[in-house]
Amino acid sequence: MDELSASVSPEAAARDRRARIAVAGAYFVQGFCFAGLLTQVASLQKRFGFDDTQLSLVLLAVPVVAGVGSVVAGLLTTRFGSSPVLRAGGPGVALAITVTGFAAERWQLYLALAFVGLMLGLVDATMNMQGVGVERRYGRPVLNSFHAVWSAGAILGALATSGTAHLGWSIGASLATVAVVGAILALIAGPGQLRKAEEAQEIPAATVAAAEATIPWRPIILIGIAMMLMFIADSAVSNWSSVFIEKALHASTAVAALGLAAYQATMLVGRTAGDRIVSRFSPTMVVSVGGVVGGLGLILVAASTTPALSIAGFAVVGLGLSLVVPQSFSAAGRLDPAGTGIAIARVNLFNYVGFVVGAGLIGAVAESLSLRWAFVVPALLAAGIVVLSPSFRTHAPEPAATPATPATPATPATPEAAS
Template identity: 50%
Template sequence: MPSPRDRQARIATFVVYAVQGLSFATLLTQVASIQNKHRLSDLALTILLLIVPVFAGVGSVSAGAFAARLGSKLLLRIAQPLVAAAVVLAGLAPNVPLLVPALLLFGLAVGGVDAGMNMQGVAVERRYGRPVLNGFHCLWSVLSLVGALWASAVGKDLPLAVVMAVPMVFAVAGSLYAGPKLCTIEEEKAETVEAATGRFPWGPIIPLCLAMGFLYIGDSSVSNFSTVFMDKIMHANDNVIPLAFAAYQATTLVVRLGGDVAVRRYGPAAIVRIGGAIATLGFLGVVLAPTQPLAIISFGLTGVGLSVVAPQSFSAAGRLDPAGTGVAIARVNLFNYVGFIVGAALIGPIADASGYRVAFAAPLVLAGAIIVLARGFEPAVKVSRA
């Protein structure tokens, strides 16, 4: 039975996820405006944007070492306000030389927060004794949508710096509220496990890392190229083109709303296996779709399937690290950014060479591989430390 302290930590963790979703969306929705402000070519913009996932990977790995010694609570209290500051600085930057360090800071800090918030989520899940991670990721999606709607509503009426700064006022306020209430380093550890020594082995988490990477290759493919696919392949008009990505985001949100209940009933491995199968079917539908409605439905199916993988990856990593050091979670989180980079770099060249239908066959195959990797989400034996 959760204690009042457990419930307090859970509410604080909800806030941390919400702040991260809002912060990420506030920057992501202004990429076109930043490009126009600085008169960047598509190539220059792509190179600049790669700063974020590359340095986020560095931030995630560093977060694992930091949290193992000092806990993810302190990590989040430092890194999350830095994310908000970086978003504001990116909006204020008058030129590219000042934009670059803002993006670098954003990447490092967002990688630390991504790892830290999932460490907190796993700690809360461990203390509750039942799956709760999908709920946290669901709120991330909700606040991402709020950030996008804010940008859509005021983007043409307010200066870029104001559009990006206003949500960050709420982000900092949320971070300051949640920080003191998060799980301490002692509360992150299982009561029956003493502090671990030595290095955490890579072997048991490789299936989780691969599943996370394959998930984000698919996510990156949909996020970056679904609108291009609808335009160039399906010849949709301007009102229909965004519906493919909207379907993907909507189904992701809906599935995460009920994801924890499904995991409690069927188990994480079964849910990941089913998710991989549905995502594979979705990408197959994209490759073969003869009409615009079927293409939109297919993109929605990819959201249904892929949405369950990340929460269960972090949850499984937490089970493999019962001492609560956070190292396993930080390593799994690293493949979030690996997948994003590979997805962005994979689809474009294949599409240039063979067309977008063939390009979307790549995430189709990798989604199918998630089905095979699902057994790694329910380890049969406890893992000893190296």
């Protein structure tokens, strides 16, 4: 049977599939371009002579500006819808990483990375708005599949850096190649995205106000902290894996890029199988075991003496932590049975907090101790994910008592309820 409801017309079903493919393309481009840039961090550090503290400050600035870009996206989409912003932001990311690759002076790099952060924030917000819109039209969760596509793009982006480095290409040529591919795919995917009228969900103001009043903050904060701890580890891997392999283990740029590729590869595996795993085991167990496995992988990285061993460690980290973020959003969704998105928006705040804290913390530890200890810290913090795993056992808040009302016809389940 078709994955869409049988009551949906063939024309509507075809439109939804087209939108899903187009939105998946946006996720792919974001992962592809972002990984292409991240795997050049060690080369950029070498080009501009940054020490680890200076590098951490530069890396910290990107998610800060991305947060600004996310806010700007929210303002723009209110008026224009998410698709026009996303269609501009996708090629914008490609242009930004190209400018970064050809920066010759530090001030040029700073401006280029600010541009990168702004574009990443715009795309991150709008592609998830599109993803939620597609999920709403399908009537069941599909966001996990989009995250898997992001990971697939990141794998190919890392492999692109490895391949171009092996051929002896410059940073600028490598990033420009990634950018051209990304821009072409973004332009192809754009027309299929949901228009404003298609993605809109009319929710009465009274429903939104009631939902906001009943959604409890305590589980939101606990789930958010677990997500933040995951993103600290993710920041360590994303920003510092190539630096660690290249500097501490004396590997080439081509080999160093494989650390992030291995991490994203096992992320892809975990997220692809995620729905079946969560159906068989509880979210609490999945998150708890994931925290343990992710922490052990980080310890393996810190203890590694060869590039191959460190790459294997990064693969273990990706497998362990792959489902923490999807389960964070799923748990938040169960706290918001009206489907207003309020709980998910609150949890998402911890995303950027984790990246900002991770960039600064890991860099500070690397400078004061060593790059090895910089991976021990998130390994210890991963234990916090295990401790917080019971908070993922969420359920809808009890509705406030209201006077009895006449029975009304049943309404279709929201995506959260359907999950």
